[in-house]
Amino acid sequence: MPGELLKIGAVSARSNVSVKTIRFYCDEDLLQPTSRSDSRYRLFDESVFEDLGLILRLRAMDLPLALIQKVIQAKRSGVCTCNDLQATIREKLSEINQRVNELQTLESELKTMLNSWERCGGRSGPMPLET
Numbered sequence: 001m002p003g004e005l006l007k008i009g010a011v012s013a014r015s016n017v018s019v020k021t022i023r024f025y026c027d028e029d030l031l032q033p034t035s036r037s038d039s040r041y042r043l044f045d046e047s048v049f050e051d052l053g054l055i056l057r058l059r060a061m062d063l064p065l066a067l068i069q070k071v072i073q074a075k076r077s078g079v080c081t082c083n084d085l086q087a088t089i090r091e092k093l094s095e096i097n098q099r100v101n102e103l104q105t106l107e108s109e110l111k112t113m114l115n116s117w118e119r120c121g122g123r124s125g126p127m128p129l130e131t
Helices: 008-015 019-027 047-060 065-077 082-118
Strands: 042-044
Touching: 008 019, 008 042, 008 047, 019 047, 047 065, 065 082
Parallel strands: none
Antiparallel strands: none
8 A cells, every 4th residue: 555654574574775884875875765654663754765775786886885875865855966976886896896807817817727737637536656
């Protein structure tokens, strides 16, 4: 039903994010409950899933929580911080490209190592002892 508020357990089940993580995001002011029940349970509206999705995407980019807080606060206030965010994403992209290059070099080294071992005749087990 529209306007129905969800307890944290329901948000967790639908988003596949643990209750503990959702509580942490609330404590860090990344998520804000819409209200609280009489029993003081956090209650969320449907917008929590959009906010949670954004947080998870930014975390997947290894952005620090402080920057994620700025992005979320800007989103809430309607004040665009696009230049800062774009600069950070460009920096992160550069880091990822560097890591990809390192991994490609490692891949090449491992393939070379594997090829040299395959040429040795494929012996398995310990080498025989000479007497």
